[in-house]
Amino acid sequence: MKIAVCIKRTPDSESRFKIAASSAAIDEAGLKFDIDDFASYAVEVALQLNEKQGPGETVVYAVGPDVVQETLRKAMSMGADRAVQLKTDAVPYDGLAVAKALAAELESGGYDLVLFGKHAFDTSAGIVGTATAELLGVPCVTAASKLDIAGGKGTARRELEGAAEIVEFPLPAVVTIDEGIARPRYPSLKGIMAAKKKPLETKPAQLGPVRVTVKSMELPAERAPGRIIGEGAAAVPELVRLLQTEAKVL
Amino acid sequence: MAASNVVFAFVLTLGAGFFALNVQRLVRYMRLGYAENRIDHPLVRLKNVLTIGIGQRKIFRDPIPGAMHATIFWGFLVLTAGTVEILIQGVFSGFSYARILPHPLYALYAASQDAFALFVLAAIAFAYYRRLVLHPRRLDGDNLEHADAYIILGLIGGLMVTLLLANACQFLVDPASIGPEKFVSRGIAAAIAPIDAYPSTPATVFWWLHVLIVLTFLNYLPYSKHLHVVTSLINVFFSNTSGPPQKGVMRFMDLEADVEQFGASDVEHLSWKNLLDGYSCTECGRCTAACPANLTGKLLSPRKIVINTRQRLMEKGPVVTGDRMEFLHPALLHGEGGDAGAQTPAQVMEHRLLDTYISEEELWQCTSCRACVQECPVSIDQLDIINQMRRYLVLSESRFPEEIQPAFESLERNGSPWAFSPADRAKWSEGMEIPTMAELMERGERPDVLFWVGCMGSFDDRAKKITVAFARILKACGINFAILGQEEHCHGDPARRMGNEYLYQMLAKDTVETLNRYDVTTIVTSCPHCFHQLGNEFPQFGGNYEVVHHSTYIERLLQENRVPLQSAEGKRLTVAYHDSCYLGRYNDIYDAPRETLRRALPVVTLVEPPRSRDRGLCCGAGGGRMFMEERVGKRINVERTEELLATGADTIAVACPFCMTMINDGVKAKEADVAVLDIAEVVAGQLQS
Numbered sequence: 032m033k034i035a036v037c038i039k040r041t042p043d044s045e046s047r048f049k050i051a052a053s054s055a056a057i058d059e060a061g062l063k064f065d066i067d068d069f070a071s072y073a074v075e076v077a078l079q080l081n082e083k084q085g086p087g088e089t090v091v092y093a094v095g096p097d098v099v100q101e102t103l104r105k106a107m108s109m110g111a112d113r114a115v116q117l118k119t120d121a122v123p124y125d126g127l128a129v130a131k132a133l134a135a136e137l138e139s140g141g142y143d144l145v146l147f148g149k150h151a152f153d154t155s156a157g158i159v160g161t162a163t164a165e166l167l168g169v170p171c172v173t174a175a176s177k178l179d180i181a182g183g184k185g186t187a188r189r190e191l192e193g194a195a196e197i198v199e200f201p202l203p204a205v206v207t208i209d210e211g212i213a214r215p216r217y218p219s220l221k222g223i224m225a226a227k228k229k230p231l232e233t234k235p236a237q238l239g240p241v242r243v244t245v246k247s248m249e250l251p252a253e254r255a256p257g258r259i260i261g262e263g264a265a266a267v268p269e270l271v272r273l274l275q276t277e278a279k280v281l
Numbered sequence: 282m283a284a285s286n287v288v289f290a291f292v293l294t295l296g297a298g299f300f301a302l303n304v305q306r307l308v309r310y311m312r313l314g315y316a317e318n319r320i321d322h323p324l325v326r327l328k329n330v331l332t333i334g335i336g337q338r339k340i341f342r343d344p345i346p347g348a349m350h351a352t353i354f355w356g357f358l359v360l361t362a363g364t365v366e367i368l369i370q371g372v373f374s375g376f377s378y379a380r381i382l383p384h385p386l387y388a389l390y391a392a393s394q395d396a397f398a399l400f401v402l403a404a405i406a407f408a409y410y411r412r413l414v415l416h417p418r419r420l421d422g423d424n425l426e427h428a429d430a431y432i433i434l435g436l437i438g439g440l441m442v443t444l445l446l447a448n449a450c451q452f453l454v455d456p457a458s459i460g461p462e463k464f465v466s467r468g469i470a471a472a473i474a475p476i477d478a479y480p481s482t483p484a485t486v487f488w489w490l491h492v493l494i495v496l497t498f499l500n501y502l503p504y505s506k507h508l509h510v511v512t513s514l515i516n517v518f519f520s521n522t523s524g525p526p527q528k529g530v531m532r533f534m535d536l537e538a539d540v541e542q543f544g545a546s547d548v549e550h551l552s553w554k555n556l557l558d559g560y561s562c563t564e565c566g567r568c569t570a571a572c573p574a575n576l577t578g579k580l581l582s583p584r585k586i587v588i589n590t591r592q593r594l595m596e597k598g599p600v601v602t603g604d605r606m607e608f609l610h611p612a613l614l615h616g617e618g619g620d621a622g623a624q625t626p627a628q629v630m631e632h633r634l635l636d637t638y639i640s641e642e643e644l645w646q647c648t649s650c651r652a653c654v655q656e657c658p659v660s661i662d663q664l665d666i667i668n669q670m671r672r673y674l675v676l677s678e679s680r681f682p683e684e685i686q687p688a689f690e691s692l693e694r695n696g697s698p699w700a701f702s703p704a705d706r707a708k709w710s711e712g713m714e715i716p717t718m719a720e721l722m723e724r725g726e727r728p729d730v731l732f733w734v735g736c737m738g739s740f741d742d743r744a745k746k747i748t749v750a751f752a753r754i755l756k757a758c759g760i761n762f763a764i765l766g767q768e769e770h771c772h773g774d775p776a777r778r779m780g781n782e783y784l785y786q787m788l789a790k791d792t793v794e795t796l797n798r799y800d801v802t803t804i805v806t807s808c809p810h811c812f813h814q815l816g817n818e819f820p821q822f823g824g825n826y827e828v829v830h831h832s833t834y835i836e837r838l839l840q841e842n843r844v845p846l847q848s849a850e851g852k853r854l855t856v857a858y859h860d861s862c863y864l865g866r867y868n869d870i871y872d873a874p875r876e877t878l879r880r881a882l883p884v885v886t887l888v889e890p891p892r893s894r895d896r897g898l899c900c901g902a903g904g905g906r907m908f909m910e911e912r913v914g915k916r917i918n919v920e921r922t923e924e925l926l927a928t929g930a931d932t933i934a935v936a937c938p939f940c941m942t943m944i945n946d947g948v949k950a951k952e953a954d955v956a957v958l959d960i961a962e963v964v965a966g967q968l969q970s
């Protein structure tokens with residue numbers, strides 16, 4: 032099967048974030064970037080599908096400046112066959128603009144399946160996958176927690192609040208991947224070495240017009256520090272009193 | 282030359298020739314391993330041969346069997362001189378050392394032969410008794426192994442008996458030929474039959490029996506674990522386990538090298554020395570008896586690792602070297618685990634050391650505590666094989682317990698094995714006014730010493746208290762020190778121990794770069810793993826620093842009376858100190874932490890669990906076990922805590938943040954009312970406020 036996986040480079044979620052001087056972006060100094068968690072699930076799903084189904088090709092795409100090449104190499108060290116960078120100076124906030132660049136590229140790729148992460152950790156917008164499907168004119172399934180392909184048809188499971196649904200769709204299709212679907216493999220040194228030699232193509236991104244931008248950002252209010260009232264049974268009355276009077280939850 | 286001389290010369294040539302042939306085959310197999318230089322520091326190596334080999338230092342760690350073995354071994358050395366004399370006699374009748382040695386020397390030699398023959402017989406008798414009646418657990422093995430031991434003991438016994446009988450009968454034939462120094466032989470002669478005209482046949486028969494046993498013994502060796510008779514001294518010479526160079530340093534690995542694979546999955550990816558280790562193992566089981574994983578019911582047995590290496594070499598060696606004498610296999614195939622039972626060369630090639638012989642599970646159970654290495658009487662490095670195989674698992678196949686993936690990822694992203702924000706690394710120091718290197722640099726100043734805090738000390742809530750305690754001591758003593766602050770990140774040791782050399786080298790090189798940028802010369806750290814890594818392994822990457830563990834550092838300060846201690850003697854404590862593997866067996870630091878406790882608490886009573894100092898039992902955290910679940914068998918930390926609690930101590934002292942976590946958990950699991958303190962905390966508690 033020919034599978035495309037569109038991935039994004041995002042900062043590590045354990046980082047301590049600061050807002051940049053422009054107040055409309057985070058301060059990237061000292062942050063560690065890597066492939067977005069959801070995107071790495073999508074890569075893993077693609078690799079597993081192709082391993083299961085025999086000969087196929089997994090191609091990874093990323094929109095962005097040259098630093099995304101590192102992220103593309105990471106995906107190739109996991110096992111993706113080749114990579115394409117759609118070059119821009121910066122990744123625009125407007126998901127539709129990004130989707131246009133991807134769709135323009137994927138259109139002629141002849142892919143059976145295009146995978147995305149459900150959303151990226153940095154924007155949590157979840158637009159690019161669905162918008163790309165729309166632009167390509169193929170069916171789209173979002174937030175799949177299980178994905179099977181057989182006989183030109185796909186079956187996906189989606190977790191709902193208190194239930195799950197199983198959906199069916201024809202190929203080609205776009206699927207965005209939820210967490211918990213597969214544990215992304217850890218690249219072996221062999222994989223890392225091999226990835227250095229795999230083809231990575233760079234093309235200018237044909238972004239759509241950018242109409243949505245971030246005006247300003249703010250950090251959540253500091254949480255008040257926890258308080259230790261005491262230990263064991265002796266502390267219970269005081270705890271109950273505070274829960275009633277201060278926290279007002281009882 | 283009489284006909285009998287010619288016959289003997291023929292038999293001797295045959296026996297020696299066949300032995301030489303087998304030795305040559307073993308050497309050819311051994312050379313399948315990769316090349317490495319093991320003749321650096323020849324004097325240290327010679328010293329090891331004299332102390333560990335000839336002196337049997339490690340053998341005596343188990344005193345009673347040790348005495349037994351040493352008697353046989355020394356007897357062997359002494360009696361080999363006699364054997365040479367006898368073999369020469371076979372070709373040139375009437376030869377005797379008496380002809381070339383001055384009399385007193387010859388008399389001493391002659392007496393030593395008889396005396397040692399007697400000692401060895403006694404030792405052999407005890408060995409039988411031990412195996413047949415006492416059944417020590419570490420000698421457990423299959424029938425083949427036991428048969429092998431009995432055969433060898435029988436042959437040695439036979440050698441002694443025939444030697445004495447041949448001499449005794451010879452005395453009866455010609456009293457002048459056996460001097461009074463051979464007192465045992467003469468005594469036996471007196472007991473047999475002091476008659477005139479005693480026939481010469483018995484003497485001849487016993488003589489022939491003796492030399493035939495010598496040759497049989499020699500040729501049996503390559504087919505038995507008793508090959509160690511030939512290889513052990515050689516192995517001790519080439520071993521690095523007692524230095525040189527620094528012990529316990531993992532092999533440097535060139536990741537840019539154009540190799541077919543990284544790490545070891547089969548014998549040819551091990552070094553020739555690892556393969557010689559296989560030939561040298563006596564299957565004594567001392568290593569496995571000391572292994573914390575094995576002791577607590579896990580699969581891992583360092584003895585099995587070594588035997589498996591040998592078995593696999595014996596299986597694969599003949600096939601890949603095109604040895605046409607394979608039917609005369611220097612067998613060695615018995616022993617723990619057994620041969621993999623290949624019938625055809627194709628099957629042999631399908632097998633490999635990993636999976637066919639040694640499972641992934643065994644390899645991940647190792648805590649890298651070095652107890653096995655410490656115990657081995659012939660200086661085998663079991664851990665080196667385990668480490669090289671772990672490297673293969675991770676670097677080539679990405680096979681490892683899934684729990685350690687987050688640790689790898691976090692090391693890569695956050696510079697610590699736990700997912701803490703690097704921004705919080707120096708949070709413990711808030712309000713303590715401890716400068717960072719960068720701050721000092723800006724002011725154009727330099728500290729005398731860098732305090733390397735380590736990841737545990739920076740992020741773990743319990744370990745942070747140790748960090749603060751140690752920093753308080755440094756401040757109280759007026760030490761001019763600094764920390765790296767947010768510029769510190771893991772040096773990669775956990776990754777290295779878990780086989781991820783790639784990640785390790787990334788982190789290590791980066792750390793060396795930071796340290797060298799600040800021209801750091803002296804480092805103090807409260808973590809034995811940091812201590813070992815920075816001090817002993819960083820030279821591989823051009824990082825050369827004087828690294829001191831806080832136990833030694835505080836001990837020195839105390840010695841110099843620089844620590845402002847309260848004049849009161851403090852509480853009367855009974856303390857059991859738990860030895861950290863990386864401080865103890867890796868770096869021979871046993872006294873500094875104990876001395877620190879004694880000096881800080883004048884009224885302290887130090888108690889020792891039975892396993893302490895270089896026999897100390899691991900807490901279970903090393904070798905990356907800290908990051909893995911312990912699903913099989915008893916928990917190692919509980920086993921160790923029980924030993925420590927059994928001393929009756931009211932306080933357990935540690936000198937390692939990893940030991941702290943493990944022993945603390947153990948104490949909680951046992952619901953014991955015992956304090957667990959780092960030595961720095963004990964000292965800090967005595968500071969004048």
Ligand code: SF4
Pocket residue numbers: 568571572573574575581582583646647648649650651652653654663664
């Ligand atoms: S290093 Fe320790 S845990 Fe590992 S095999 Fe040796 S004794 Fe066992």
Ligand code: SF4
Pocket residue numbers: 561562563564565566567568569583584587656657658659660661663
């Ligand atoms: S490796 Fe050493 S300690 Fe272990 S069984 Fe062999 S000889 Fe004995």
